[in-house]
Amino acid sequence: MSDSVPGSDEGGAATRPVPHDLNGRLRLSIDGPLAVVTVNNPPHNLFDEDMWQAWFAAVDWLENNAPRALLIRAAGRVVSAGVDVRIFRDTPADQVERYWRRNLRIVQALERLPCPTVFAAHALTLTAAFEIALACDFIVAVGSARFGLVERRVAFTPAMGGTQRLAERAGVSRARELVMTGSLYRASTLADWGVVNALFEPATFADAARELALGLANGPTRAHAGTKQVIREYCRGGVVAADAVLPAVAHRVSGTADHHRAVAGFLAHGPDHSTEYLGR
Template identity: 35%
Template sequence: MDRRIDGTVAVLTMRHRPHNLLDPVLCQEIIESLRWSADQRVRAVVLASGLRHFSAGADLDLMLPAAERGDGVLDWPMLDVLRAFDELPLPIVASVHGICIGGGLELALACDLIVAAGSAKLGSVEATVGLHPLMGGIQRIAQRAGAARAKEMAMLGRRYDARTMERWGVINKVVDDEHLQAATMTIARELAGGPTVAHAATKALVSVAVSEGVRAADEAMAELQQPIFRSTDFRTGVASSQQNGPVMGRFEGR
């Protein structure tokens, strides 16, 4: 996993050859890289691939013996990966090109926003090997596109073009292949330049809403919003609005 800082954005680039196949090593690298991002005082994160594909799924050669020696539960740190994405108080943007299937799609779905190249192919293909998505893909597609689409994708095991995924609401934006990196960084920099204290609260509130429901989110609002009202960003935003109207101010993330 390559790590670099681009201004206020951490760019994490997977290079787990040959095809960024998900396994315990890649899982741990992702967890450690997200923790590293939190320590760098950046304000947004991009997850990308430096190989031909974003990720061609899980390493089945390793999965089969791991499943056979276990008790019916794969002993990979997949839940830890999901927690690392969810608990990072920074917006995370997935930059998807090539093949993004199985566990690769689940990595993208764990991010807050997904930008994909027009030629990308995405899908929950686990049914083709007698599985279903093991790392949150079913529930995250259901959140984004509804139960019917989640069942369709998981049960049929097909690959879909990026435009279809955008139309269904599974991903956020599709761009021409040659513009993928620039478009992703534009969005990441826009997020990084925004009120990141508020962004962290937004991310936490969405997590409560989708896991516990709207009533629980309503009850969690007061506590989650406390850091916003204590932030310099809020005072800066109010002053900017009074002077310039409702346009994005210059925030510092504190």
């Protein structure tokens, strides 16, 4: 892994320092065209104030140094046991709205990234970690990994956007069920619901998740950004809103180097051409 990330702008690669260790809670590294964020706050990868600050630093760097894809994963036996419950006790009542409005910016920033994002869950993934996963384009997991929005156990409701993003993926009935019961659901069940995109075997999970993310990172980066914009508009306003932006998106993507190279490759070698995408 390197200390710089290839830029996807017309200027090509740029050297940008990577803040490797973020508050002792996250590690940020570069794997070719891929940025990797690793949650690393043993033993339970809890979301405490240092974890929030680490995520603010990570998304700030990612927004200013957009990679061609992002992989989020975790070290340890669990992905995360969720929010440190002491936060609920210690946050002053008059600061609660501001506190969660601030934290919600993390998932909103991840959704705005103009590149594919992949969340890899190898084990238990609760509350804030699950909500971050729901902000990503892809969630991959081992079949036995368990997910939950379990805030009902402290008479709370998910405050990192998980309820609405789960409803977006699985429908409002499933969102009500998962949040109101506070139950844990296996990844295999969430795959049936359309929440988890792919299930990988435990023995090869890390490699399979990386392979998927790298494949996306080596794809037509600007076209992927266009796809994400169209989907965002659809989620905001349905087909009419998506149709309204689509011609401009198509115009922008048609001017990219990757589009020109891919069209030339297709015409010369057919649909199985092996043109290398440059991310610009």
